[in-house]
Amino acid sequence: MQSHAILFKYKNNHLSLSPVCQRTVVKAGLCLITLALFLCYFPYLSPALADMLPVPISEEMIEIPEGPFLMGEKAESGDHNIVVLERYTIDRFEVSNAEFKIVFPAYVYPAGKERHPVSFIRWREAQGYCEALGKRLPSAAEWEKAARGTDGRVYPWGEKRNRNKPHPPFSGMVKRVVGFNKKDVSPFGVRDMAASVWEWTADEAKGKKIARGGVWNQHLDYEYSRTTDQIEVDADRRYIFLGFRCVR
């Protein structure tokens, strides 16, 4: 009887919830709504939450075993160039703003963008960062093997183009935290090789430095780059769309 009195009460011949119980139901409802909202918006909140945490220089490097891999576009005859590389390790993520600032304290970036990939830096600054940590910029071949594995696939995840666009419909570079795109993962587990910013490499072509693997822009539409795509950039220039990662 006592427990019923806490849960229910009689009034005008009607059985209703006691005031204590009503308050509990309302509180539980509010908690459920809050939880549902949090779960719905978690993908959008998580990068913002991650931005608030201190960022040490990531030690996450992935080992790429020695051996051959299929490099470049497949010829119409079906031939595919085979390149053999020694074992090396490569950063799992692009170098972030906060990491870059640890090595170059004068570097300034917008508040709250700690984990965004660093960009607007010249080739020699990227190289300088790597050297300060006992690393170096990847060669174009090392970059490509880390992006596509050994089987000559077109995209890091396989042969088919990802239907989801890699970038919001916006005319300029919109950066997100490194590793934001959960589908842009290579066979070795290296992230952001088909979208996000382009990345400096150690190699040259046409008197310029080769950069690999970022988002392609067409009008207000965007595409992932293929693992074979490259751009050539003057080493003395710096762009909002161009960052880097290191190898050792």
Add this chain to the structure above:
Amino acid sequence: MGRRSFIRRIIIALAALGVSWFRPTKALAGFNFWRGSEYVGKTREGKYKHFYIQYYKSFKRIEGESWRLKVSGACENPQNFSLEVLKKLPRQTQVSRIKCVECWSAKAEWEGFRLAALDAIVRPLPDAVGVLFRCADTYIEYLPLDDLHHTRSLLVHSMNAAPLSDEHGFPLRMIIPYKYGYKSPKAILEMEYLSQAERGTWNRIGPYSVDGTILPGYDHPLDREKKRRKISGGEIFD
């Protein structure tokens, strides 16, 4: 409220609307430099199929003799400049391509002066970080001083060895070849030095980035029959 009173109020409201419609552009520079009744605006017809013309809104053509460039804001010596005076500033010439965010591009030889020449006269304050451009088509664009002082940034009054046409931005326009065309304001009426960054028209109303750097992607040059080509981002030099 009586019927007459109601009608009177409607008339007053419409008159106020009319005044507000005409006021901004004329008050902007303090000069009446509009001429004729013909308007200049967006076109891709005739000879312009080789160099598309983009304007935010149509506007009456500008009379060069009475036009003045108003330079204001965070500078020690704000003043107005006639086109004749601006043409006396040290001249620079460059061939560069305008790349529109709508994919097409077109190339020309541009002649004008660097912002540094204007800086020497108006003397921007130490806290100035950029310039807000107000244009005849009511378009507004902001550019940081770092970009305006870039070796390829030019304030232009001549194109292909002739004065700028109304369609290409007479009497004065900006050329920043490593950014999309919307960052190169045309038919400039006023340049205001600012001590805080501002947003331009397209950044406010459309999906256009504040930065506007040309990204790696595709180009459809009008002088090459729009044949698609890949570009590496930044200025397109050929």
